[in-house]
Amino acid sequence: MIFDCIVVGAGVVGTAIARELSGCSHQGRALNVALVEAREDVGDATSKANTAILHTGFDASPGTMESRLVRRGYHLLLNYALDAGIPVERTGALLVAWTEDERLTLPLLQDKAVSNGYLETSIVNAQEVYARVPSLGPGVLGGLVVPDEFIICPWTTPLAFAHDAIARGAHLHLNAAVTGAKVGPDETVLQTSAGPLRTRWLINAAGLGSDILDSSLGHDRFHLHPRRGQLIVFDKLARSLVDVIVLPVPSKVGKGVLISPTVFGNVMLGPTAEDLTDRSDTATTDEGLAFLRDKGAKILPALLHEEVTAMYAGLRAASDQSDVTVEVNADQRYVVAGGIRSTGLTASMAIAEHVRSLIDANLPLTDRTDLPPTVRMPNIGENELRPFQDESLIAADSAYGEIVCFCERVTRGEIRDALQSHLPARDLDGLRRRTRAQMGRCQGFFCGAEIQAMMDGVE
Numbered sequence: 001m002i003f004d005c006i007v008v009g010a011g012v013v014g015t016a017i018a019r020e021l022s023g024c025s026h027q028g029r030a031l032n033v034a035l036v037e038a039r040e041d042v043g044d045a046t047s048k049a050n051t052a053i054l055h056t057g058f059d060a061s062p063g064t065m066e067s068r069l070v071r072r073g074y075h076l077l078l079n080y081a082l083d084a085g086i087p088v089e090r091t092g093a094l095l096v097a098w099t100e101d102e103r104l105t106l107p108l109l110q111d112k113a114v115s116n117g118y119l120e121t122s123i124v125n126a127q128e129v130y131a132r133v134p135s136l137g138p139g140v141l142g143g144l145v146v147p148d149e150f151i152i153c154p155w156t157t158p159l160a161f162a163h164d165a166i167a168r169g170a171h172l173h174l175n176a177a178v179t180g181a182k183v184g185p186d187e188t189v190l191q192t193s194a195g196p197l198r199t200r201w202l203i204n205a206a207g208l209g210s211d212i213l214d215s216s217l218g219h220d221r222f223h224l225h226p227r228r229g230q231l232i233v234f235d236k237l238a239r240s241l242v243d244v245i246v247l248p249v250p251s252k253v254g255k256g257v258l259i260s261p262t263v264f265g266n267v268m269l270g271p272t273a274e275d276l277t278d279r280s281d282t283a284t285t286d287e288g289l290a291f292l293r294d295k296g297a298k299i300l301p302a303l304l305h306e307e308v309t310a311m312y313a314g315l316r317a318a319s320d321q322s323d324v325t326v327e328v329n330a331d332q333r334y335v336v337a338g339g340i341r342s343t344g345l346t347a348s349m350a351i352a353e354h355v356r357s358l359i360d361a362n363l364p365l366t367d368r369t370d371l372p373p374t375v376r377m378p379n380i381g382e383n384e385l386r387p388f389q390d391e392s393l394i395a396a397d398s399a400y401g402e403i404v405c406f407c408e409r410v411t412r413g414e415i416r417d418a419l420q421s422h423l424p425a426r427d428l429d430g431l432r433r434r435t436r437a438q439m440g441r442c443q444g445f446f447c448g449a450e451i452q453a454m455m456d457g458v459e
């Protein structure tokens with residue numbers, strides 16, 4: 001079998017691309033698309049460990065491809081989230097100035113936002129900042145309100161893209177690490193840990209592995225290293241302290257440490273920005289957590305008195321290029337989408353759209369007219385009705401009235417569905433991302449055995 005397109009990497013970017021391309025046809029025939037992933041689940045690498053903000057792109061570097069993709073991706077993903085049932089909360093953000101230098105930067109940031117096509121920011125004084133977030137620490141000098149920065153579910157997003165791609169006929173190959181590619185005149189043969197795969201077009205969305213795959217095709221255009229971001233997640237009781245995303249004034253070294261509500265009802269503090277060499281080092285460290293606690297104590301002192309539910313770290317694909325690398329090599333029938341650093345969740349659908357346009361210039365594509373409806377994902381956000389609260393759902397199927405994970409209020413029906421879907425959870429981590437089971441304050445102490453029995457099929 002020769003695929004028309006193989007997408008390597010099932011993070012939020014690769015799943016968005018697979019969904020987009022499987023919605024296309026060429027000369028009246030639907031594209032035959034495969035999504036190839038080294039791990040045993042989609043969205044299991046950088047895409048599962050970020051700060052989950054749907055960025056307006058107000059602070060992007062104006063004129064860059066990243067700025068354009070974030071701006072477009074914001075609108076595409078917000079609309080898609082409504083259709084697919086991806087949890088989003090319209091919190092808005094408040095960027096806070098703590099020093100005189102930072103206060104003087106606020107008008108410059110506002111100008112930058114305008115250059116990025118975002119006109120809705122407003123500068124507020126210290127009194128107005130405290131009126132919005134009374135628990136902020138002492139010393140605020142002013143702020144910038146960014147009303148359209150929202151929070152979104154980072155886990156449901158790639159899962160929804162992948163479910164849609166599969167419903168459109170895409171083939172998902174998990175546990176298939178691509179180890180090499182041989183480009184021929186009419187087809188490319190990929191060597192994978194699960195055997196060879198043949199394709200006409202190859203799309204490289206391999207995240208932190210994208211520069212390695214790119215070089216195996218003979219290119220030397222970008223080099224990546226992991227920039228680790230550690231985060232602390234506080235218990236749901238902390239949520240009353242903060243209802244908006246509290247941002248720092250960004251500096252030359254990055255966006256800085258923020259405090260944000262999550263769609264699951266928690267509050268997160270982070271991330272750090274540590275340049276590493278090991279592309280698999282997602283450990284949290286004493287130094288990283290101490291650094292975050294220090295920052296948090298200044299921004300929102302009361303937060304540090306709340307219980308910590310979890311800690312995690314994600315690896316940004318930091319590039320030696322100042323912009324993202326999304327390029328086509330038509331002679332190789334090859335597109336690369338790499339160096340997608342801090343905004344890939346937001347930009348994912350716009351990257352997919354752009355990849356399609358690069359292919360379309362060489363292989364004319366049209367929209368398929370026989371597409372199934374967009375998937376509707378199970379709701380795991382706090383903003384909408386959860387199954388345990390839904391009387392009609394429980395009346396139709398009593399498994400939705402039977403809570404298994406009490407911390408997160410996850411029902412037997414949801415766990416069963418997650419284990420039986422077209423893209424089932426294969427391990428506990430996968431189940432967490434689909435249902436929130438075991439993500440609460442007891443971390444599975446209470447429900448661990450019962451959930452394991454359900455996973456083993458003995459209950």
Ligand SMILES: Cc1cc2nc3c(=O)[nH]c(=O)nc-3n(C[C@H](O)[C@H](O)[C@H](O)COP(=O)(O)OP(=O)(O)OC[C@H]3O[C@@H](n4cnc5c(N)ncnc54)[C@H](O)[C@@H]3O)c2cc1C
Nearest residue numbers: 009011013038047050051053178207209229314344345346
């Ligand atoms: C701490 C942190 C905070 C962030 N905050 C935000 C935010 O608030 N908002 C936002 O929009 N973005 C944010 N981001 C950025 C966002 O998470 C990333 O840009 C995005 O997840 C990148 O997705 P991806 O699909 O390119 O990479 P990944 O999710 O890493 O997916 C790449 C996939 O390719 C697979 N792969 C690699 N090599 C191979 C191979 N040879 N063969 C087969 N498969 C392979 C990997 O296993 C992986 O599953 C943040 C990132 C971090 C780390």
